[in-house]
Amino acid sequence: MLAARSSASRDIRSLDGVWSFQLDPDQDAGLDQRWFAAPLPAPRPMPVPASYNDITTDTEVHDHVGLAWYQREVQVPRILGTDRLILRLGSVTHAATVWADDVEVATHTGGYLPFEADITEHVRPGGTFRLSVAVDNRLSWQTLPPGFLATTAAGQTVQKYYHDFYNYAGIHRSVLLYTHPAVAVTDVTVTTGFEGATGIVTYQVEADGAAAVSVRVLDAEGTQVAQADGAAGQVRIPDVTLWRPGAGYLYTLEVHAVAGQGEERTEDVYPQRFGVRTVEVKDAQLLINGEPFYFRGYGRHEDNLIRGKGHDTALMVHDFELMEWQGANSFRTSHYPYAEEVMDYADERGFVVIDETPAVGLNTGIAAGLTGAQAVPTFSPETVNDATREAHAAQIRELIARDKNHPCVVLWSIANEPDTTTPESREYFEPLVAVARECDPTRPVGIVNVIMATPDKDKVWDLLDVVMLNRYYGWYVDTGDLASAEKHLRAELDGWVAMAPDKPIIFTEYGPDTMAGSRDLFARPWSEDFQTAMLSMHHRVFDDYPHVVGEQMWNFADFATAVGIIRVGGNKKGMFTRSREPKQNAFVVRERWLAMRDRLGF
Ligand code: GCB
Numbered sequence: 001m002l003a004a005r006s007s008a009s010r011d012i013r014s015l016d017g018v019w020s021f022q023l024d025p026d027q028d029a030g031l032d033q034r035w036f037a038a039p040l041p042a043p044r045p046m047p048v049p050a051s052y053n054d055i056t057t058d059t060e061v062h063d064h065v066g067l068a069w070y071q072r073e074v075q076v077p078r079i080l081g082t083d084r085l086i087l088r089l090g091s092v093t094h095a096a097t098v099w100a101d102d103v104e105v106a107t108h109t110g111g112y113l114p115f116e117a118d119i120t121e122h123v124r125p126g127g128t129f130r131l132s133v134a135v136d137n138r139l140s141w142q143t144l145p146p147g148f149l150a151t152t153a154a155g156q157t158v159q160k161y162y163h164d165f166y167n168y169a170g171i172h173r174s175v176l177l178y179t180h181p182a183v184a185v186t187d188v189t190v191t192t193g194f195e196g197a198t199g200i201v202t203y204q205v206e207a208d209g210a211a212a213v214s215v216r217v218l219d220a221e222g223t224q225v226a227q228a229d230g231a232a233g234q235v236r237i238p239d240v241t242l243w244r245p246g247a248g249y250l251y252t253l254e255v256h257a258v259a260g261q262g263e264e265r266t267e268d269v270y271p272q273r274f275g276v277r278t279v280e281v282k283d284a285q286l287l288i289n290g291e292p293f294y295f296r297g298y299g300r301h302e303d304n305l306i307r308g309k310g311h312d313t314a315l316m317v318h319d320f321e322l323m324e325w326q327g328a329n330s331f332r333t334s335h336y337p338y339a340e341e342v343m344d345y346a347d348e349r350g351f352v353v354i355d356e357t358p359a360v361g362l363n364t365g366i367a368a369g370l371t372g373a374q375a376v377p378t379f380s381p382e383t384v385n386d387a388t389r390e391a392h393a394a395q396i397r398e399l400i401a402r403d404k405n406h407p408c409v410v411l412w413s414i415a416n417e418p419d420t421t422t423p424e425s426r427e428y429f430e431p432l433v434a435v436a437r438e439c440d441p442t443r444p445v446g447i448v449n450v451i452m453a454t455p456d457k458d459k460v461w462d463l464l465d466v467v468m469l470n471r472y473y474g475w476y477v478d479t480g481d482l483a484s485a486e487k488h489l490r491a492e493l494d495g496w497v498a499m500a501p502d503k504p505i506i507f508t509e510y511g512p513d514t515m516a517g518s519r520d521l522f523a524r525p526w527s528e529d530f531q532t533a534m535l536s537m538h539h540r541v542f543d544d545y546p547h548v549v550g551e552q553m554w555n556f557a558d559f560a561t562a563v564g565i566i567r568v569g570g571n572k573k574g575m576f577t578r579s580r581e582p583k584q585n586a587f588v589v590r591e592r593w594l595a596m597r598d599r600l601g602f
Contacts, residue, residue, distance in 0.1 A: 001114055001402050002187060003340055004088050004178045007269040013077060015131070015175040021046030023060065024067035024134070031067070036099035036132035040071050048175060049090070051168035051308025052135075065149065065159045070133040070171055079125040082182040082266065087131075088116045090173025090340060093309065094143060095136040101129050109391070110144065112336040112358050113398045114173070137169030142387045144395050145335070145361040162361030163335060164571060165301055166560035168308035173339050183209045183259035185270035190253055190405050191442050192276040194289075199240030199276040204232040207257035207268070216254045225251070242289055243275025243407040245329050246602035248350035250275050250407075275347060275407030281444045281465045284504050284547050288352070288410060294600065295352065295550025296327060296593045298575065299334035299509050302342075303559040305579060311339040319556070320349055322576060326586060327593025329602055332448075332508055332552055335360035335416045337399050346408035350602075353408040354468075354508070354552075356448075357395045359415035362388075363450060366417065379424035389428055393435045400439040412436050412443055413508075417450035417470055426459040433463045448508050451477065455495035461503075467496055470509035470554070474534045480525045482537050489541050497547050506550035510538050513572040516558075516583050526572075528584040535585055539592060553589070 006012045020043035024030040035041070046052055048070065053062045079085055089096065093111030097104060106117035123129045139147025139161055147161030159167055187206040194200060205213050210231070217226040217235055226235040241249040253272040260266055277289050285292040300319075302309045316339075323331065329352055333342075336358035346353050364378045378384050396414055403409050414436055419425050429447065436445045444465035449458060451471055461467060471492070474485035496505055512525055512534050520527035535553060542548040558574035561567045570578065575586045 001116070001398070002185070002270065002272075003344075004176050005271050006178075007271055009267060009269045010178055010180050011077065012176055012178040015072065015074060015177060016048050017072075018045045019048050019070045019072040019171075020044070021052065021071075022069045023064050024069060027066050030069055030134065034102075035069055036071075036130075036134070037102050039130070040069055043071065046070060046170075047310070048171045049173050050170060050306075050310030051093075051172065052170040053166070053168055054306050054308055063158075064169075065138060065157050066136070068135045068137070068169065070135060072131055073128050074131045074177070076123045076125055076127050076129060077177065077179065079120070079179060083179045084118055084182065084184065085120045085123065086116050086178050086180065087119050088114060088176045088178060089133070089171065090114050090175070090311070092133060092135055093137065093169045093172050094139060097134045099130075099132040110358065110395055110398065111169075111172070112338075113395070113402060114340070133171060135170060137167060139167070141383050141385065142391055144358040144388075144391055146384060146388065147361070161562070162364060164561050165303065165335070166308070166562060166570075168303075168560070170308070170310065172302075172309050173311045181266045181268045183207065183257050183266050184268050185255050185257050187401075188253065188255055188270065188272040188405065190272060190274040192274065193278055194240055194242065194276055197239050199237035199242075200234060201226070201237060201251075201253070201274070201276065202234045203253055205255050205257070207231065207255075209259050210257035210268075211260070212258045214256045216256075218252045218254055220250055237276065240276050243277040243347075244350060244602060245288060245293060245352050246350045246597075248275065248346075248348045248407070250347060272405060273344075273347065274405050277407050279410045279443055281504060284502055284549075286410065286444070286466065286504050286506075286549055293352065293410070293549065294596065295330040295354075295506055295552055296596060297323065297330040297332075297552045298328065298556035299332045299552055299554050300556040301334065301559040302336075302338055303557070303578070308560070311341060313341065316342055316345060318580065320345060320351070322580060323351070323556070324349070326575070326590045327597045329597070330354070330550070330552065331556065332356055332413065334508075334555075337402065340402070343403055343406045343408060347406055351408055352410055353406070354411045354413050354446075354506075355399065355403055355406075355409045356413040356416060357392070357399055359392055359395065359418065362415060362418035365419060365452065366450060378419040379422065379428055384428065389432065392432055396432060396435050397439055400436065404440055410443065411466065412440065412445050413448055413468065414445060416448045418447065420447065420449065420453045420460045421457045423459065429460050430463060454492060455499045461500055465503065467500055467503050467505045468508040469496075469505060471507065472510065472512075474537065475512040475525070480530070482533060485534070486537050486541060489538070490544075493541070493545055493548070497545065503547075504549040505545070505547045506552065507538070507542065507548065508550075508552050509554035510551075511535055511553045511555075511573045514574070514583055514585070515568070515572060516577045516581065519584075531583060532585040532588050535589060
């Protein structure tokens with residue numbers, strides 16, 4: 001899906017702000033009572049975008065399971081001629097039904113990707129309408145991430161799930177109204193390469209109702225550097241400036257779609273940004289522009305005080321400043337697609353991104369230990385099944401459709417720590433890897449591997465281009481015993497290198513929970529000193545293995561989780577606290593990463 005961009009033919013209006021809000025009192029009672037057909041009966045204020053959970057002082061809102069209703073009045077812009085008016089929601093977690101006045105205009109499942117509705121026929125230009133969104137935060141075995149509802153001994157319905165972050169819900173990203181002409185660019189795909197100093201840009205445009213399509217390539221200053229006619233083709237950019245890690249040079253493919261002639265002539269203009277760069281996996285290296293790339297950075301979360309998972313521009317820019325201060329050059333969108341603004345910003349700042357679907361928690365084995373949830377088989381007709389796989393395939397398609405033109409994305413992660421040790425897991429994942437490759441033949445594909453899926457047990461590694469490992473030697477295993485942890489880590493790495501000598505290995509998680517301010521002469525677990533010791537051990541090991549091409553520690557910052565006896569106010573594995581103060585280790589890792597940046601040049 002194309003991002004909403006303004007242009008000579010497109011206007012955008014934001015509907016962000018304070019909306020009316022009400023919890024559905026009894027599962028779906030609001031639906032039966034048609035709450036969308038009138039102002040909400042007892043509304044309270046709720047900011048958009050934000051998670052609703054931490055905004056009010058009510059436990060009921062914080063712990064709500066079921067539908068929550070958002071509503072606001074919308075002034076309809078004057079619409080020119082045959083222009084269309086589109087409503088766009090950046091993400092609603094986890095599912096949404098949307099009404100314009102009494103008319104249902106959209107439904108969407110999947111809490112981290114955008115959806116749209118053409119509402120032209122349902123509103124009056126210059127008038128107003130009531131916009132209602134029913135937000136459903138319930139997870140089932142057929143959603144991603146999966147979960148299930150349970151009833152407590154006291155009779156309360158609660159949401160259980162197998163992933164380690166709080167089930168924040170709400171309208172998490174911007175709500176926009178935008179216009180485009182009746183003739184409309186609906187999709188653009190750009191792939192790039194280069195020969196010597198010449199950039200090669202292959203493009204494909206889909207446009208509704210267009211008689212003619214043409215493209216202009218503009219450089220970062222807006223100067224035209226190439227041009228072509230036709231809905232598909234190739235253009236060459238002389239003296240190209242490549243998009244590189246640390247130097248996010250961007251071009252724009254300005255797409256023109258024209259219909260009609262004379263008085264009847266209409267034209268849509270869509271500016272599609274792109275960078276010229278290549279990605280390839282070869283000889284156990286990940287190459288960007290033909291050069292080996294080493295990932296320095298973190299798994300992250302969209303998570304912060306008050307706003308939960310709501311997108312926040314100030315926080316986004318600050319987080320990038322912190323990452324750059326530390327010498328990081330990359331991150332993973334653990335464990336779901338991030339806001340489009342984040343992907344745009346990574347493009348601009350030259351950050352390298354591993355882009356992940358919301359397939360987290362497809363592993364009842366680990367989660368049983370972590371959350372106290374019941375241990376049932378991961379793959380079975382009653383749990384993760386064919387319908388889940390269909391939903392998973394849809395998420396892969398939607399993610400790639402949204403993010404395919406971002407130069408920052410160098411690798412698709414189609415799941416985090418699923419069970420990959422059973423024959424059923426291979427049956428489940430083989431077709432999904434094929435879906436990813438079919439949607440994007442240009443980028444490598446991986447699955448983030450869990451500690452139980454050691455080389456002797458893993459059943460999917462050969463389907464994938466890279467080995468991505470989440471390892472907690474020294475924490476969940478060999479707790480506090482770094483000498484044994486180092487032995488086990490080296491032994492496992494030896495196993496991967498022997499089994500998959502051509503595949504690069506990226507450490508996508510490692511590190512202990514660390515209470516900020518806890519110092520310990522004996523560097524015992526939970527202290528800042530232990531975090532430094534454990535990460536330093538890992539880094540020493542990584543440096544001995546040329547197959548290791550990346551270190552993304554867990555996590556960039558502390559984050560909220562469900563309550564559990566191993567979580568003290570959330571997960572504390574951050575390099576920074578939840579309010580972004582550096583822990584001691586941040587300075588130690590900074591020294592390492594800045595030295596690497598100086599040596600490698602990015
Ligand atoms: C993992 C998960 C991550 C958890 C982390 C932990 O392996 O991928 O979501 O938060 O471990 O801290 O336990």
